[in-house]
Structures are given as C-alpha cells and as structure tokens.
Amino acid sequence: GNSVTQMEGPVTLSEEAFLTINCTYTATGYPSLFWYVQYPGEGLQLLLKATKADDKGSNKGFEATYRKETTSFHLEKGSVQVSDSAVYFCALSSLSGSARQLTFGSGTQLTVLP
Amino acid sequence: GAGVSQSPSNKVTEKGKDVELRCDPISGHTALYWYRQSLGQGLEFLIYFQGNSAPDKSGLPSDRFSAERTGGSVSTLTIQRTQQEDSAVYLCASSFTDSTNTQYFGPGTRLTVL
Numbered sequence: 001g002n003s004v005t006q007m008e009g010p011v012t013l014s015e016e017a018f019l020t021i022n023c024t025y026t027a028t029g030y031p032s033l034f035w036y037v038q039y040p041g042e043g044l045q046l047l048l049k050a051t052k053a054d055d056k057g058s059n060k061g062f063e064a065t066y067r068k069e070t071t072s073f074h075l076e077k078g079s080v081q082v083s084d085s086a087v088y089f090c091a092l093s094s095l096s097g098s099a100r101q102l103t104f105g106s107g108t109q110l111t112v113l114p
Numbered sequence: 115g116a117g118v119s120q121s122p123s124n125k126v127t128e129k130g131k132d133v134e135l136r137c138d139p140i141s142g143h144t145a146l147y148w149y150r151q152s153l154g155q156g157l158e159f160l161i162y163f164q165g166n167s168a169p170d171k172s173g174l175p176s177d178r179f180s181a182e183r184t185g186g187s188v189s190t191l192t193i194q195r196t197q198q199e200d201s202a203v204y205l206c207a208s209s210f211t212d213s214t215n216t217q218y219f220g221p222g223t224r225l226t227v228l
Binding site: 032034036042043044045046049051089093100101102103104106107 | 145147149156157159162164170173205207213214215216217218219220221222
C-alpha cells in the first residue's frame with residue numbers, strides 16, 4: 001500500500017535560517033504529491049503540490065521537487081520567518097483505481113525563533 | 115470564494131451519546147473526504163464520496179461510524195454510542211475529480227468525549 005515517511009520533529013530554527021524537511025514515499029504508479037501546513041488551532045492548508053516527475057511546486061518561498069528516482073518530495077525554504085512556525089505534513093494521492101484518499105506523513109513541527 | 119465549512123467547530127459529549135458532524139464542501143467539487151486527526155494516530159482517512167457512486171468506507175474504524183452525502187453536496191458524519199477513543203479532530207476535504215486530486219480542507223470539528 002501507499003506510505004509516506006517524513007522527517008521526525010520537532011525542528012527549531014532561528015529566523016532567516018535554511019529549512020529542509022525530508023519526505024519519501026512508497027506508492028504504485030504516479031501519485032500526486034502535496035505539502036500541507038497546519039498553523040496552531042487551524043485546519044490543513046495546501047502549501048504546494050506536484051503532479052508528475054520533476055515538477056517543482058512552490059508557494060510563499062517554499063519549494064519541493066517531485067523526484068521519482070529517489071521517491072522523494074523534500075520541502076525547502078531559503079530563509080524562514082517566525083510566521084512559518086507550524087506543523088508541516090507531506091502527503092500523496094494515488095490516482096489509480098478508486099483509492100483517491102490522501103496518505104499523510106506523521107507531520108513535522110517547525111518552530112522559528114526571532 | 116467560499117472554502118470548505120464544518121460545524122460545529124467544537125463538540126463536547128458524554129460517552130454513549132450519538133453525535134453528528136456536518137461538512138459543506140466547496141461548490142462544484144464532486145469528491146468529499148472525511149479524515150480524523152488524533153495525537154496517537156496522526157491523520158487517518160475515514161470515508162470518501164465521489165459523485166453518485168457508492169462511498170469508499172474502507173477507513174471507518176467501526177460500525178458505530180457512518181456518513182451520508184445528500185444531493186451530492188453536504189455530508190454528515192455520525193458517530194453512535196461515542197467512546198473516549200473517538201475524541202479527535204474530524205476534518206472534511208473536497209476536490210474536483212481531476213488528474214491532480216487536490217484536496218482542500220475545512221477547519222475541522224474538535225470532538226471531546228467525556
């Protein structure tokens with residue numbers, strides 16, 4: 001079945017530091033890949049997505065590239081801000097058959113200190 | 115435009131009572147999903163509706179859980195005879211039926227079973 005393995009947290013960085021959160025996946029076929037962000041007390045917000053190999057998703061300074069050869073979708077940001085403090089979830093959706101639900105990683109708590 | 119809405123935002127109930135949680139998807143979205151987020155289990159898929167097709171109930175944890183979707187729009191998740199282990203945040207998401215399966219989430223309902 002599908003699975004997502006995400007870098008364990010928590011991660012604490014100083015403002016303007018470089019961020020990488022690793023994500024690898026197991027799936028059949030060519031899944032869509034997503035990063036969602038959850039701010040304290042809120043629901044999940046779509047941060048970025050990529051739907052085919054070598055696609056790069058980007059939003060709000062965050063980027064992730066769909067790497068089929070390494071089955072990875074690592075999240076990066078060059079300079080984090082205090083407002084980026086949240087929990088980040090990597091997820092995939094297999095588009096084969098009827099199973100279109102998202103499979104999530106365990107989440108990575110990011111805290112950015114001023 | 116309007117996003118996914120859920121009600122109530124918080125629900126406190128006593129063990130053994132039934133509860134109903136409501137989800138209004140984004141207008142025009144044909145697919146609707148329910149997930150559960152709990153500390154011990156992370157984000158789990160519960161049930162998936164696609165148009166007029168029979169729902170995919172493969173994620174429901176027990177027969178105390180059921181859901182319906184009326185008129186291809188609003189959905190209600192019902193939990194009968196609630197147990198303390200049902201305490202969690204219940205998230206609803208909706209999407210178009212397309213090649214990306216990009217899902218947009220509501221704010222969730224926090225259920226506490228005393």
